[in-house]
Amino acid sequence: MKDSQLLHILALQHVSKIGDTTAKKLINHCGSAEAVFKEKRSNLLKIDGIGEVLLSELHKSNHLEAAENELKYIRDEGINCHYFLDDTYPEKLKHCLDGPILLFSSGNINLNNQHIISIVGTRKITTSGIAFCEKLIEDLAVYKPIIISGFAYGTDITAHKAAIKNKLQTIGCLAHGLNQIYPKVHKKYVAEVENNGGFYTDFWSSDTFDRNNFLKRNRVIAGLSQATIVIESAEKGGSLVTADIANSYNRDVFAVPGRTTDSQSIGCNNLIKQQKAHLLSTPYDIPYMLNWELEALKKPPIQKQLFVELDADEKIVYNYLKDNDKELLDVIAINCKLPTYKMASILLNMELKGVVRPLPGKLFELI
Template sequence: MSEEQLIFTLALQHVPKIGPTTAKKLIAHCGSAEAVLKEKKSNLLKIDGIGAITIEGLFDTEHIEAAEDELRFIKENDIGYSYFTEHHYPERLKHCIDGPILLFQSGNINLNNKRIISIVGTRKITTSGIAFCEKLVEALAVFDPVIISGFAYGTDITAHKAALKHNLQTIGCLAHGLNQIYPKAHKKYVADVEKHGGFFTDFWSSDTFDRNNFLKRNRIIAGLSEATIVVESAEKGGSLVTADIANSYNREVFAVPGRTTDSQSVGCNNLIKYQKAHLLSNPLDIPYLLNWQLDASASSATKQAVQKQLFVELEEDEKIIYNYLKDNDKQLLDVIALQCQIPTYKLAGLLLNMELKGVVRPLPGKLFEVI
């Protein structure tokens, strides 16, 4: 992208009433951000879904002036950026209708051919939540995933630190421009994160700090990843918003269950109860359900050890059922009982356990399938 094209794209991004979805619609119709800003207003109003209120102020010169100021910041601070149609724009984020038209970055980010997961949760993480998060990252390290989070207190920074400990790439998605770090207490981690990953944001250096920015940034956390993991959450919280966004993107969501009396487990328990997330009881449920395979370079002993752990949560009869459904798509309860030679009364209980473990799901008409 040329510098001139970047200025026009920044200017379009600066228009208050035009969000990423509308911007993409305008660009698709006109061909580029420059063409949008040079198009006649009457022609823009002919586009389906575009009204006078939407493009109000679109042609104000202040947007170009603000874009030129932001471009100076980008150049002076060596800020990376990617346009939503470019090859180096994160692939999974390309498929999110509300993904930013411009994504800014710092550090040494490399998402090529990478397994990418997001780990989110409460800022008031408990001791057991910290322990599970650290165990989770340690167990997954052999698969070399990229760990995404929001660089906030609690679960976020626990996930980032665990990734750094195991030499994994980790990326913080920020709710502000790259000219600052929030919370300030986390500045001490910035250099290590940028060395082993970096930061993403779609906010400008001139954007005011606002609580709503955190909810907006959550779509990037969910959009970058193939799966979002909620470690702990109260009944309400930003991590539940991230889980809902991930579901809307048809991405996998996992939640760590907790005791019904624990306030920081209510959100996770509800995600599981309302079938918005897989129950995550063992860290290796993740590669099992995402069908991750170890790289060819991994030793045979490592592969066997991991494979053994992947099936540790399934009883022998459950393995038989799982393998049958995996090879035969969705099947009726009676057919599964006949083919697996398991009595129907016993099979019903086994399928319920497997559903709770997040490996099968029921369908209308007494059908079941592997997730």
């Protein structure tokens, strides 16, 4: 990319009142970032959502000045830049309306493998959460998935380290520029991550450290991936934000269930209860639900549980599925003459009992 082109992209990215969605709208209308700055004010005002306040901010001289400083840092440090219209820009992120117009990277990232998953969760991960995360990545290693996470404490660094241990590519999405690392204690892992993948960020070297950056960063984590997996989460947390973003992108979300009395399982249990995530109980659920080719690893046969106790409504659903193979949740509810809201709860209970399993597209079938 030529310096003149990159300079104006950076300048547009620097305008605080212009988010990525609006920036893309301006670029698509004008043809390039440079053309946006040269376009007549009257023509820009004809664009839906563009007003005088925004244009006044756009034409301030400080944006090009800041862009020149950042461009110098980029060239001096050899930072890789990925424009949203270029081939090097992550394909899955291109489909996200609010994806960054410009992404920076370091390391040896190769996104040719389409098996890309994000693993997120609490920073206060439990020993059982660590064990599940490590076993999940170890068992999925035969598919050579790319493991995405946020390089933070707890779940994030557990996922990165497990990926490296299993010789998998891993990518850390940062909430700050590539000139710093947070938390500082994780600097010791930077070289290993860059040798086995690398880092992405849409933040500049001059951006101040802010907690809101982490929430903004989460859209990159969700957008890069085919699916997002939540290992553990309290009732509120950044990983739940990532799950919501992934849902808004129509990506699959998985959550590991836990005991109702465990504080770090409340968020995951709620995701499952609210049908915002598939229940993830074994590593084999991932390739099965995502339709990965089962060449190197076959899902072991599931032994049907004998003498499972079902209540009256569950028996009705069981008998219906026995006669009709797989079916949509809403169709099951209609044919079993049960409310849809109640059907979701019934199917979840039957799933926990090992009687049914969910399929992509809200389909269910007997095990």
